[in-house]
Amino acid sequence: MPTEFVLTPEEMPRQWYNIVPDLPEPxxxxxxxxxxxxxxxxxxxxxxxxxxxxxATPDRWVDIPxxxxxxxxxxxxxxxxxxxxxxxxxLKTPARLYYKAEFYSPTGSHKVNTxxxxxxxxxxQGLERLTTETGAGQWGTALSYAACLADLxxxxxxxxxxxxxxxxxxxxxxxxxxKVFASPSHNTEAGRNLLKEDPNHPGSLxxxxxxxxxxxxxxxxxxxxxxxxxxxxLMHQTIIGLEAKKQFEKAGDYPDVVISCLGGGSNxxxxxxxxxxxxxxxxxxxxxxAAQSESAPNLQGEYRYDYADHAExxxxxxxxxLGHHIKMVPIKGDGLRYHAASPxxxxxxxxxxxxxxxxxxxxxxxxxxxKLFVQKEGFLPAPESAYSVCAAIDEAxxxxxxxxxxxxxxxxxxxxxxxxxxxxxxxxx
Amino acid sequence: MPTEFVLTPEEMPRQWYNIVPDLPEPxxxxxxxxxxxxxxxxxxxxxxxxxxxxxATPDRWVDIPxxxxxxxxxxxxxxxxxxxxxxxxxLKTPARLYYKAEFYSPTGSHKVNTxxxxxxxxxxQGLERLTTETGAGQWGTALSYAACLADLxxxxxxxxxxxxxxxxxxxxxxxxxxKVFASPSHNTEAGRNLLKEDPNHPGSLxxxxxxxxxxxxxxxxxxxxxxxxxxxxLMHQTIIGLEAKKQFEKAGDYPDVVISCLGGGSNxxxxxxxxxxxxxxxxxxxxxxAAQSESAPNLQGEYRYDYADHAExxxxxxxxxLGHHIKMVPIKGDGLRYHAASPxxxxxxxxxxxxxxxxxxxxxxxxxxxKLFVQKEGFLPAPESAYSVCAAIDEAxxxxxxxxxxxxxxxxxxxxxxxxxxxxxxxxx
Numbered sequence: 108m109p110t111e112f113v114l115t116p117e118e119m120p121r122q123w124y125n126i127v128p129d130l131p132e133p134x135x136x137x138x139x140x141x142x143x144x145x146x147x148x149x150x151x152x153x154x155x156x157x158x159x160x161x162x163a164t165p166d167r168w169v170d171i172p173x174x175x176x177x178x179x180x181x182x183x184x185x186x187x188x189x190x191x192x193x194x195x196x197x198l199k200t201p202a203r204l205y206y207k208a209e210f211y212s213p214t215g216s217h218k219v220n221t222x223x224x225x226x227x228x229x230x231x232q233g234l235e236r237l238t239t240e241t242g243a244g245q246w247g248t249a250l251s252y253a254a255c256l257a258d259l260x261x262x263x264x265x266x267x268x269x270x271x272x273x274x275x276x277x278x279x280x281x282x283x284x285x286k287v288f289a290s291p292s293h294n295t296e297a298g299r300n301l302l303k304e305d306p307n308h309p310g311s312l313x314x315x316x317x318x319x320x321x322x323x324x325x326x327x328x329x330x331x332x333x334x335x336x337x338x339x340x341l342m343h344q345t346i347i348g349l350e351a352k353k354q355f356e357k358a359g360d361y362p363d364v365v366i367s368c369l370g371g372g373s374n375x376x377x378x379x380x381x382x383x384x385x386x387x388x389x390x391x392x393x394x395x396x397a398a399q400s401e402s403a404p405n406l407q408g409e410y411r412y413d414y415a416d417h418a419e420x421x422x423x424x425x426x427x428x429l430g431h432h433i434k435m436v437p438i439k440g441d442g443l444r445y446h447a448a449s450p451x452x453x454x455x456x457x458x459x460x461x462x463x464x465x466x467x468x469x470x471x472x473x474x475x476x477x478k479l480f481v482q483k484e485g486f487l488p489a490p491e492s493a494y495s496v497c498a499a500i501d502e503a504x505x506x507x508x509x510x511x512x513x514x515x516x517x518x519x520x521x522x523x524x525x526x527x528x529x530x531x532x533x534x535x536x
Numbered sequence: 537m538p539t540e541f542v543l544t545p546e547e548m549p550r551q552w553y554n555i556v557p558d559l560p561e562p563x564x565x566x567x568x569x570x571x572x573x574x575x576x577x578x579x580x581x582x583x584x585x586x587x588x589x590x591x592a593t594p595d596r597w598v599d600i601p602x603x604x605x606x607x608x609x610x611x612x613x614x615x616x617x618x619x620x621x622x623x624x625x626x627l628k629t630p631a632r633l634y635y636k637a638e639f640y641s642p643t644g645s646h647k648v649n650t651x652x653x654x655x656x657x658x659x660x661q662g663l664e665r666l667t668t669e670t671g672a673g674q675w676g677t678a679l680s681y682a683a684c685l686a687d688l689x690x691x692x693x694x695x696x697x698x699x700x701x702x703x704x705x706x707x708x709x710x711x712x713x714x715k716v717f718a719s720p721s722h723n724t725e726a727g728r729n730l731l732k733e734d735p736n737h738p739g740s741l742x743x744x745x746x747x748x749x750x751x752x753x754x755x756x757x758x759x760x761x762x763x764x765x766x767x768x769x770l771m772h773q774t775i776i777g778l779e780a781k782k783q784f785e786k787a788g789d790y791p792d793v794v795i796s797c798l799g800g801g802s803n804x805x806x807x808x809x810x811x812x813x814x815x816x817x818x819x820x821x822x823x824x825x826a827a828q829s830e831s832a833p834n835l836q837g838e839y840r841y842d843y844a845d846h847a848e849x850x851x852x853x854x855x856x857x858l859g860h861h862i863k864m865v866p867i868k869g870d871g872l873r874y875h876a877a878s879p880x881x882x883x884x885x886x887x888x889x890x891x892x893x894x895x896x897x898x899x900x901x902x903x904x905x906x907k908l909f910v911q912k913e914g915f916l917p918a919p920e921s922a923y924s925v926c927a928a929i930d931e932a933x934x935x936x937x938x939x940x941x942x943x944x945x946x947x948x949x950x951x952x953x954x955x956x957x958x959x960x961x962x963x964x965x
Contacts, residue, residue, distance in 0.1 A: 116540050183637070183640065255914070256914055278960035282911075282959060284911055481712065484610070485610060487711060527705075528707065534710075536706070536711075
């Protein structure tokens, strides 16, 4: 019996799915709390025009341009769906487990799916450079890669505290020719002001966003690219779930439970949204489960308007949020440390269509389960993806207890090859 | 035009190719220089029986057992063949370049192809544990992975000098549950004797091999697994080239030049040997080119009987060799630092069917070319695979000069995600 389901490049989906027109109620628009639209105007200036247009498009299906399909091929898409047969047997669960292999990506994560699209559109717009921020480094690497393939320059502002202890990831971005600056930096006024106060300022994601935005705003040939949360980002990521659906057809199976980890929401959304389509339009019944950390359980926050960034440069969006100034305990799955969930997923949560589980921040529980996965399936997930794996195993064990033959689908959004020290520290090898 | 050629699991080759019966002259057998066959007997005791049988089989085509085909699927086989369209355009070469993506492997290299086969046969034989040595760490990781999937234990003796500065790779092996010892260790008499002389002995590949062999010889439920050089290892690796040939059919193309890096010969052999079949049996004309380092240009050595290991525990084989006690300058592409080339490839070299190029050991030339590849194609090769990339680019530039429309095929045997510090050091980011 096959355990690997493969699509050829010819079978790759040709359209992204935009869930916005199918949502059970209209998506609350971004807003500028003081009115006047100052922040909306600023975003309009610094962001890629086609991405802004897609963010508000009423179209349900959006054609993927031939150029982006070629880039997806170049990045090794489509990616496999695996049946976790060995894990099932070990767990002695009647459940059937399937996982999507987004870790087989040139930079190691699903982030390339939107990075390539954004870089492509930036090139078409005649831009010459992209700026961005990065925290853990996955997004910065993906954008460096995509910019490179689209013949654009790339400037990455990287939270200084993280930048310092990840020299290998910095070298990876440099291989792609990106310019990487520890943030706060001397490149921007925001950075210079902070360095005047404290020359060793550790930085934060909020500060790095401010620097990326400021840098792009001073250069008409530059735009700022965002890696999560926004509608167009989630739409680009639906390539994951659209492929997975075709692969489930080949497997002759269909999920009862769809699981992924959720920080800002781009990997969860990309994997789950095509399945939401079946629930919203075809009366399918699926349990959606977001795996989070107790360090940042944003789906257990409040559903209200809040800023996406620390420095309040971008407009407010209606989201499940912990507050944009909340302090979050450091965890190895750093990509899950975000104060709010994307507006689309927040609305689905608000309508009772998205469950969530949050795991303790010492990560022992999560990483022990992940080690089991590694030993049975052989792949090393990123610390963030470890949460998906853990939640899937917990669901499979619940099925065993109740003797339920459910089909559980989960996404492994990235590999952990550049995060092995994190596993080592927690599991104490 | 497609740039990615994909096989489904159903299209995966069902047999390995054993070139030995097709070689232009009989392969000289291993020998014990003092006669008596002491070393041959020892090998017979510590190695996996089916592997020993395969090493001497007269069969041209050897069925891949269903269990190994399943393991290959689990490891994500078949792997893609890519057309390097972007690189071609950048180089403005009339040549067409194709590369095989062995880097899309759970542990990051082609080594899993034989590790999985050996672990499977060990399990069938009723063994409970595999021992091995590792230098750079790729082979140790691949065997840890394979042992894990075959429910075997795994003990890795790792050259102490390397072990010390690769804690991440050690954590990777530990995730698979392997026991990893810095060699020389206190586990074996060989190790204890050396540590008595020098408690900080840096170790060597030869010493680690001795420890692995000694450990396995004391335990009837254990066997020693080797990752390169031997006939059965190269045969398991032919899955690479056999897939590539099917993919070239899909591309409607065929290589004039076949290139890969060569240390002991398992990745070169695995990629090239199925194409040698076409040369030997179908009168095809192909240039075969092995990319090496001036640190270990073993194909420029002497063709004579020599030991495969430093400690002279294993029998002698007829190989191109630099002498088994040669000192080799350290390089980042550590997997290329082996004193001899596999007997099969040595014989082909002896018959004038294998060209070679050796690059300077400072690796600047090689890594600069590789950076170009990274920026055009997006994938980060292992430092060893960088030599394949460099030789392919040099061939493509030669085609440009002569205006030749050659088809150049090369293998990227692994990724460099755990070797980024090496690139950083040489390219000085």
